[in-house]
Amino acid sequence: MFEKSSWIRLPRNVLIGHGVLDRAVEAIDELHLTGRPLIVTSPTPREVAGDRVIEDFGDRGIEPAVIVVEEASFAAVQEVIEAARSEEAGYLIGIGGGKAIDIAKMASDEIGTGFVSVPTAASHDGIVSGRGSVPEGDTRHSVAADPPVAVVADTTVLANAPWELTTAGCADIISNYTAVKDWRLANRLQNVEYSEYSAALSEMTAEMLVGNADSIKRGLEESAWIVTKALVSSGVAMSIAGSSRPASGAEHLFSHQLDRIAPGRALHGHQVGVGSIMVEYLHSGESGRWSAIRDALSSIEAPTTAAELGLDEEEVLEALTSAHEIRDRYTILGNGMNERAAREAATVTGVI
Numbered sequence: 603m604f605e606k607s608s609w610i611r612l613p614r615n616v617l618i619g620h621g622v623l624d625r626a627v628e629a630i631d632e633l634h635l636t637g638r639p640l641i642v643t644s645p646t647p648r649e650v651a652g653d654r655v656i657e658d659f660g661d662r663g664i665e666p667a668v669i670v671v672e673e674a675s676f677a678a679v680q681e682v683i684e685a686a687r688s689e690e691a692g693y694l695i696g697i698g699g700g701k702a703i704d705i706a707k708m709a710s711d712e713i714g715t716g717f718v719s720v721p722t723a724a725s726h727d728g729i730v731s732g733r734g735s736v737p738e739g740d741t742r743h744s745v746a747a748d749p750p751v752a753v754v755a756d757t758t759v760l761a762n763a764p765w766e767l768t769t770a771g772c773a774d775i776i777s778n779y780t781a782v783k784d785w786r787l788a789n790r791l792q793n794v795e796y797s798e799y800s801a802a803l804s805e806m807t808a809e810m811l812v813g814n815a816d817s818i819k820r821g822l823e824e825s826a827w828i829v830t831k832a833l834v835s836s837g838v839a840m841s842i843a844g845s846s847r848p849a850s851g852a853e854h855l856f857s858h859q860l861d862r863i864a865p866g867r868a869l870h871g872h873q874v875g876v877g878s879i880m881v882e883y884l885h886s887g888e889s890g891r892w893s894a895i896r897d898a899l900s901s902i903e904a905p906t907t908a909a910e911l912g913l914d915e916e917e918v919l920e921a922l923t924s925a926h927e928i929r930d931r932y933t934i935l936g937n938g939m940n941e942r943a944a945r946e947a948a949t950v951t952g953v954i
């Protein structure tokens with residue numbers, strides 16, 4: 603008997619491009635959300651985008667409630683939940699990098715309201731996905747949360763963000779190559795649920811980004827356009843899968859471990875990019891595609907070595923040998939690498 607079913611949650615309005623911030627209120631209006639909006643932002647994003655959205659609401663006679671968050675924590679999510687309740691907010695708008703957006707995403711998931719994502723940095727694919735990530739104790743990986751009902755990504759704003767945030771977003775997309783390899787492996791070895799549509803979309807997204815690498819350059823607004831479209835596409839792949847599998851394999855486990863071992867040292871996307879070079883080597887050996895991944899990363903000025911991540915050899919080896927413990931996600935790391943194998947992988951690929 604056929605018993606399969608799936609529920610794909612996607613944003614309804616996705617606006618990307620030059621000056622679309624001016625249309626944010628219009629895009630929100632179209633969704634027929636009710637009640638007062640609560641804007642969740644952080645200091646710089648408020649300056650570069652938040653105040654404009656507040657003003658545009660004001661022009662329509664609406665005064666949004668505003669909360670400025672300083673750090674990604676569960677305490678901040680709780681504060682936002684309390685603010686939403688006391689202000690009787692009908693929906694939330696996250697304006698910022700991953701911090702403000704994920705705090706808004708997790709708070710709205712908890713209180714059961716819609717949430718709109720207005721990214722000011724194209725730093726990773728969480729800006730569009732149904733995955734929320736706020737560090738809690740030792741946990742770093744994402745958990746399921748309702749995706750945004752709308753995304754408004756203004757390339758003028760994104761192109762003016764620090765360049766490293768954009769290269770981190772690109773590297774997060776390049777890491778989809780190894781994430782999909784791990785997913786296929788887990789499907790073959792462990793019968794993990796797998797979607798060929800989602801995997802193909804995720805791989806194609808990485809291919810297209812790498813194919814456009816020549817147009818990804820500091821100071822070029824087109825770079826923000828290319829990476830943001832890829833981040834949306836990667837978020838959709840995760841929504842089709844109903845998990846982060848198409849965009850997160852062993853390279854993400856490595857990065858999550860680094861966040862515990864060396865917190866705040868490097869950006870998420872940069873860590874997963876370097877992880878991807880080594881994980882590709884583990885999948886395909888010395889003559890495999892790891893050097894193509896490394897070259898793609900270096901062509902967009904993303905780090906390819908431990909030193910460029912600000913890490914020493916020991917930190918990389920510790921993260922590699924313990925990454926398999928971080929969550930129940932089968933990858934090429936299997937039951938773990940020993941130190942000799944980890945050193946070999948990191949040395950051959952030039953990471954250490």
Ligand SMILES: NC(=O)C1=CN([C@@H]2O[C@H](COP(=O)(O)OP(=O)(O)OC[C@H]3O[C@@H](n4cnc5c(N)ncnc54)[C@H](OP(=O)(O)O)[C@@H]3O)[C@@H](O)[C@H]2O)C=CC1
Pocket residue numbers: 644645646647650674698699700701702704722723725726727728729731733734735736737744759760762763764767869870
């Ligand atoms: N959901 C998911 O799948 C994932 C979520 N994450 C989460 O995302 C967060 C990291 O995201 P990230 O975007 O790097 O972090 P932040 O939101 O902290 O942004 C990084 C920095 O850039 C600043 N900034 C943002 N936009 C601009 C701009 N346009 N111009 C100038 N400065 C700007 C921020 O300012 P300010 O200090 O004022 O905020 C901050 O200092 C973490 O909390 C992590 O857990 C990470 C990976 C995946």
Ligand SMILES: O=C(CO)COP(=O)(O)O
Pocket residue numbers: 726727728733735742743744745774846849850854855
């Ligand atoms: O960062 C992500 C995808 O790029 C989310 O993956 P995780 O579920 O491993 O946090």
Ligand SMILES: [Zn+2]
Pocket residue numbers: 726727774849850854870874
């Ligand atoms: Zn990621």
